[in-house]
Amino acid sequence: xxxxxxxxxxxxxxxxxxxxxxxxxxxxxxxxxxxxxxxxxxxxxxxxxxxxxxxxxxxxxxxxxxxxxxxxxxxxxxxxxxxxxxxxxxxxxxxxxxxxxxxxxxxxxxxxxxxxxxxxxxxxxxxxxxxxxxxxxxxxxxxxxxxxxxxxxxxxxxxxxxxxxxxxxxxxxxxxxxxxxxxxxxxxxxxxxxxxxxxxxxxxxxxxxxxxxxxxxxxxxxxxxxxxxxxxxxxxxxxxxxxxxxxxxxxxxxxxxxxxxxxxxxxxxxxxxxxxxxxxxxxxxxxxxxxxxxxxxxxxxxxxxxxxxxxxxxxxxxxxxxxxxxxxxxxxxxxxxxxxxxxxx
Numbered sequence: 001x002x003x004x005x006x007x008x009x010x011x012x013x014x015x016x017x018x019x020x021x022x023x024x025x026x027x028x029x030x031x032x033x034x035x036x037x038x039x040x041x042x043x044x045x046x047x048x049x050x051x052x053x054x055x056x057x058x059x060x061x062x063x064x065x066x067x068x069x070x071x072x073x074x075x076x077x078x079x080x081x082x083x084x085x086x087x088x089x090x091x092x093x094x095x096x097x098x099x100x101x102x103x104x105x106x107x108x109x110x111x112x113x114x115x116x117x118x119x120x121x122x123x124x125x126x127x128x129x130x131x132x133x134x135x136x137x138x139x140x141x142x143x144x145x146x147x148x149x150x151x152x153x154x155x156x157x158x159x160x161x162x163x164x165x166x167x168x169x170x171x172x173x174x175x176x177x178x179x180x181x182x183x184x185x186x187x188x189x190x191x192x193x194x195x196x197x198x199x200x201x202x203x204x205x206x207x208x209x210x211x212x213x214x215x216x217x218x219x220x221x222x223x224x225x226x227x228x229x230x231x232x233x234x235x236x237x238x239x240x241x242x243x244x245x246x247x248x249x250x251x252x253x254x255x256x257x258x259x260x261x262x263x264x265x266x267x268x269x270x271x272x273x274x275x276x277x278x279x280x281x282x283x284x285x286x287x288x289x290x291x292x293x294x295x296x297x298x299x300x301x302x303x304x305x306x307x308x309x310x311x312x313x314x315x316x317x318x319x320x321x322x323x324x325x326x327x328x329x330x331x332x333x334x335x336x337x338x339x340x341x342x343x344x345x
Contacts, residue, residue, distance in 0.1 A: 002059065004131055029048060040064050081095070093107065101148075106156075109159025118258060152187040152188065162198035175188070186209075190202075192212070218264070273315075277317060302321075
């Protein structure tokens with residue numbers, strides 16, 4: 001099987017047997033074509049000799065993404081992509097526009113095995129983990145499609161990023177390389193539903209990323225009902241691991257909290273959140289639920305979301321309500337892939 005060249009770091013590329021007898025500046029040219037100019041085939045590497053391009057084709061694969069469907073919101077400019085991978089699997093990517101520039105929300109796995117009850121990502125099942133190259137391809141496609149600089153990247157699409165940690169580390173190395181996109185880790189967010197061993201590994205690495213914890217409930221019984229991972233890693237142990245991450249890295253954690261009407265938007269939930277996070281380096285990011293047809297959960301109104309935010313602020317927490325982008329094109333992760341998968345069955 002050919003090696004996917006896009007997932008190789010510069011040092012790995014330089015040490016490949018293929019480049020041992022080739023002038024070193026050619027490695028920089030190849031890396032630049034891949035990660036700066038974002039080409040989608042070896043034939044586009046026009047400053048390389050044709051013979052070298054042909055040999056690259058014979059030795060390496062170019063497992064990028066292929067567009068299946070593109071939806072753009074006429075309301076806020078959000079773009080949602082449905083991509084096909086080299087083996088026919090489907091993933092989603094979202095390009096978000098704001099006053100701070102362009103952000104890309106990428107998938108890290110084909111499907112998700114975490115089983116969160118309110119999330120569409122689990123409905124079409126889990127197939128496999130993505131390679132670093134497949135993660136990078138999503139960012140690069142959005143960059144070329146928009147024709148603009150990408151200001152930030154969020155690993156918050158389909159899949160659990162920390163379940164694919166080795167490839168996430170490789171992705172982070174490549175996307176921050178100054179010979180490529182050169183995106184600072186400070187502009188990258190990585191989400192998790194709460195895998196404690198991997199959170200501890202991240203703490204040891206002391207990366208300057210933003211870690212986002214998908215919490216969604218402040219009590220064990222409620223969280224276990226919504227998120228099966230809580231049965232393995234309950235809140236006391238999870239918050240201890242997150243506190244250790246904050247103390248070790250000095251980086252604030254974003255608490256992702258999807259508000260579900262009549263479920264986790266009560267006064268007692270607000271008070272429990274204050275017990276867990278007041279006075280610590282955390283920020284509460286409130287997200288009105290994106291409803292999916294198979295689930296009974298109901299979203300709150302805009303006014304109800306701000307009412308819950310005010311409860312948290314009065315209790316001494318930093319809390320904001322996330323602006324809902326792409327609601328008119330079902331931009332919540334998993335819905336487009338699920339619908340396309342059902343069509344193909």
